[in-house]
Amino acid sequence: MVAETSLTVDDLIAPLFVSETLTQPREITSLPGVMQHSQDSLRVEVDRLASLGVPAVILFGLPETKDAVGSEASNPSGVVQVALQNLRSDLGDDMVLMADLCVDEYTSHGHCGIVTPDGRVDNDATLEVYAEIALAQAEAGADICAPSGMMDGQVLAIRDALDSEDHTDVAIMAYAAKYASSFYGPFRDAVDVTIADGGNRKAYQQDYRNAREAIEEITFDLSEGADMVMVKPALAYLDIVAAARAITNVPVAAYHVSGEYAMVKAAAANGWIDGDAAMFEILTSIKRAGADMILTYFADEVAGALARQ
Numbered sequence: 001m002v003a004e005t006s007l008t009v010d011d012l013i014a015p016l017f018v019s020e021t022l023t024q025p026r027e028i029t030s031l032p033g034v035m036q037h038s039q040d041s042l043r044v045e046v047d048r049l050a051s052l053g054v055p056a057v058i059l060f061g062l063p064e065t066k067d068a069v070g071s072e073a074s075n076p077s078g079v080v081q082v083a084l085q086n087l088r089s090d091l092g093d094d095m096v097l098m099a100d101l102c103v104d105e106y107t108s109h110g111h112c113g114i115v116t117p118d119g120r121v122d123n124d125a126t127l128e129v130y131a132e133i134a135l136a137q138a139e140a141g142a143d144i145c146a147p148s149g150m151m152d153g154q155v156l157a158i159r160d161a162l163d164s165e166d167h168t169d170v171a172i173m174a175y176a177a178k179y180a181s182s183f184y185g186p187f188r189d190a191v192d193v194t195i196a197d198g199g200n201r202k203a204y205q206q207d208y209r210n211a212r213e214a215i216e217e218i219t220f221d222l223s224e225g226a227d228m229v230m231v232k233p234a235l236a237y238l239d240i241v242a243a244a245r246a247i248t249n250v251p252v253a254a255y256h257v258s259g260e261y262a263m264v265k266a267a268a269a270n271g272w273i274d275g276d277a278a279m280f281e282i283l284t285s286i287k288r289a290g291a292d293m294i295l296t297y298f299a300d301e302v303a304g305a306l307a308r309q
């Protein structure tokens, strides 16, 4: 009666991986229970999530070929674009289709942008590439583009591109406060990404010692036209989720990332914690901090558990 926070199926966004080469789904070792999907197995999975009441999915692509500029990300017949078309034709408006918008899964060097000869990521050259990807995703049926590369000006560049081609209804969920985090480890296995030359993303993602900087990033993205803002990762950044909630009235999302999921699974597999209880406690805490929605690899499990309650 006096519970202040509740976790419901409406809060969940399921991140899903789709491969251009697989014909059968393949489990990701460091993300137990999470698959790299074939186009066919993705359709079955999203259909199942829809029947459980999960309102949204976000797609990540594993292309057959990578190059220096991530060309496959904007190919109209690229892996995510094909998946969007399939899912739209299967489900109509019964599922919100989001597409992660970045090039790291598509570049040979694994960076989220275009790399200059001296090894730096060129922010403004990358914006042009992001604009093309946004158009390809919108043409293929995305409801929401979710730029995750943390380039300055990315929301504005994408908004302009979408509006110029009559995609004014496609929304933008900005990965607004995204930290350079050790918790992304299993994700890089999931999408087969290794950053070249032992590199990292500290030049464009945030320093975990900074909170006020996150407010700057969120404020910029809102002024550029973000329809919703995301904080990522979630559990180690609940202060940022609460701060985001306090400064805006647009929906706030939090991404409970791969490493956060893997820690629960690993400890539960050893019998060291009760995995189900930890899952509910963590996800409810993220809501209590102020998130309206949570991107989580637990989406399927939570939705199933809630349906049985």
Ligand code: PBG
Binding pocket: 100, 102, 103, 104, 105, 112, 148, 149, 183, 184, 185, 186, 187, 188, 201, 256, 257, 258, 259
């Ligand atoms: C970048 C991207 C990453 C994640 C989502 N989008 C990886 C990174 O920034 O290195 C991580 C998600 C997770 O760990 O679950 N396109």
